[in-house]
Amino acid sequence: MTQTILEVTDLTVRYGKAGKHNTAPPAVDHVSFRIERGETVGLVGESGSGKTTIGKAILGLQAVTEGSIVFNGVDVTHASRKERRAHGGDLRAIFQDPFSSLDPRRTIGASLAEPLRIGRVSATEAERRVDDVLQRVRLPAESAQRYPRQFSGGQRQRISIARALITNPSLVICDEPVSALDLSTQAHILNQLADLRRDSDLSYLFIAHDISVVGFLAQRVVVLYRGAVMETGPSSDVTVAPLHPFTRALIAASPVPRPAEQAQRRKGRAELTVGTAAAVSATNAGCPFAARCPFAADVCVTTRPALSRVGQTEVACHGWDPSSGHPGLPSTQARTAVVSTIVAALDPEERPSVEPALTTAPTNGAQK
Ligand SMILES: Nc1ncnc2c1ncn2[C@@H]1O[C@H](COP(=O)(O)OP(=O)(O)OP(=O)(O)O)[C@@H](O)[C@H]1O
Ligand code: SF4
Ligand SMILES: [Mg+2]
Known part of the structure; x- marks a missing residue:
């Protein structure tokens, strides 16, 4: 039986002053979609089409003008920070620039344990979970003692994936998590995100401007233009025909x-x-x-x-x-x-995913 993790209905966001007197053009214009447990939904569109704004609205980082956001059966459209924190561990994010989410003065272990500290997990348990999550993203355990500058861009992005996963979330918002990386590192990270989803029953909202990247990872795709949905459906239809x-x-x-x-x-x-x-x-x-x-x-x-x-x-x-x-x-x-x-x-041979690591991954069909 499918279980809906996220339901976004008629979401409209206007930047500027709150209230009905805001006449700014909508950055997000009556967007609706849902994400089931274990599913990846891809959100794709050009720069400025409203992708990040939708992610921020779901995360509670941007006020919603109209519409609703229901997460795990709870209406969080206008939830306060405190109310959202109750769901905080269940909803996490990975952004394009891992440097911005990692404190350069703290060890990786300390950065990874931070969300657990907020959730009052004991130091011993936190240490165990840091070890475990580093293993899941295939980084050596001693990474915990090192600092962000001692890692490559791809490794740093793995650390931010680990940081998102450490609280065992049910939904991760991935906002352009691979666009700053070279092609082969992109392939490795995408494979890893796909593996982690299968292993942990995770759901992703995967945001990107490159539709072939979205098509590789997502089961369903939402195509945005100027804040509005132009086309949405199974990835195998939208990206092939x-x-x-x-x-x-x-x-x-x-x-x-x-x-x-x-x-x-x-x-x-x-x-x-x-x-x-x-x-x-x-x-x-x-x-x-x-x-x-x-x-x-x-x-x-x-x-x-x-x-x-x-x-x-x-x-x-x-x-x-x-x-x-x-x-x-x-x-x-x-x-x-x-x-x-x-x-x-659209021939898989011709995609950017032609990199060796990606061609060994299952196709979309196999991921369903
Ligand atoms: N804080 C803000 N204040 C005012 N307007 C904003 C703000 N943030 C974004 N916008 C505008 O909202 C629209 C959508 O921006 P958004 O960042 O959501 O697009 P995006 O699809 O994520 O683009 P990109 O691919 O470049 O990241 C754009 O027109 C942008 O200029
Ligand atoms: S043909 Fe379709 S996409 Fe093109 S302008 Fe008309 S409605 Fe828009
Ligand atoms: Mg963006």
Whole structure:
């Protein structure tokens, strides 16, 4: 039986002053998704699309304007710090820069034990759990006596994973945890996160701008554009046969290690982000992606598309709604031609995950 760990409903966040007089454009705009126990949900989008804001709202680091966040059956939307602390050990985070979460003057052992100290765990038990968690992230036990500067970037990121795991959380928010690392270190860390999830029944909200990284780890994907959900569904559908023009553009933008193929992808990306003169003048009333969409029609400029179901996926695009007046997206064959470079890039052989450590990991299908 599935158990819902996190349920986010119609989440809207506006930065600026609190209350209904805040007219700032929403950084997060009516976003809904849920995470089941043991599941990884990927949140993907360009810079500024609201990914971190969603993570911060879940962690209680950013006030929510509208909507609700239910964690382990408890509504924490407007919970105070004290109320949240009751769930603190159950909800943890890993950020892009491990240096910012590790005190350079404290040993790794002291930094790792800190969340336990707050939870009043005895010194002996804390020491045992530090040893155990270092083992789980495959770092030697003597790491506990060393300082952050004595580790490489990848090792430091392992330490911040250990710090998140030491309280045995049920959900970890991973905000771009590998984007600052080189490709092969990324592969090792992603493999390790996947292993830890399987071993401990953990759930992740995995935030990244690279959809191939998200596709590797997540069972379901949420694609954001300007704070709103454009497409969401099983990773195997969204990253293999994307419906929304923006998702296709994201896949075309995903880096690959071969220059010739990268050039082909760049071409595909340009084709997908030309936009039309009419769409460039799009108002807020229309589709948020209209100004960059090569398939924008009149209805896209005047009416905002709602999320609607196509197969297992939900997509916010008039091109998939025959009653909208949109002539429809190109036929499957034509679409395949437009995105042939993208589809080629989805072959596991062609992904950044081509690094040895990653190719030995199970595929998404096997992780389900
Ligand atoms: N503290 C803040 N005050 C005002 N606006 C903010 C603040 N933090 C973020 N924003 C704005 O909210 C929007 C979403 O930002 P957010 O950091 O959530 O994006 P992101 O998807 O995480 O981007 P990135 O991939 O660059 O990390 C952006 O327009 C950003 O400028
Ligand atoms: S609604 Fe229109 S503009 Fe928006 S993504 Fe679909 S086709 Fe493009
Ligand atoms: Mg961010």
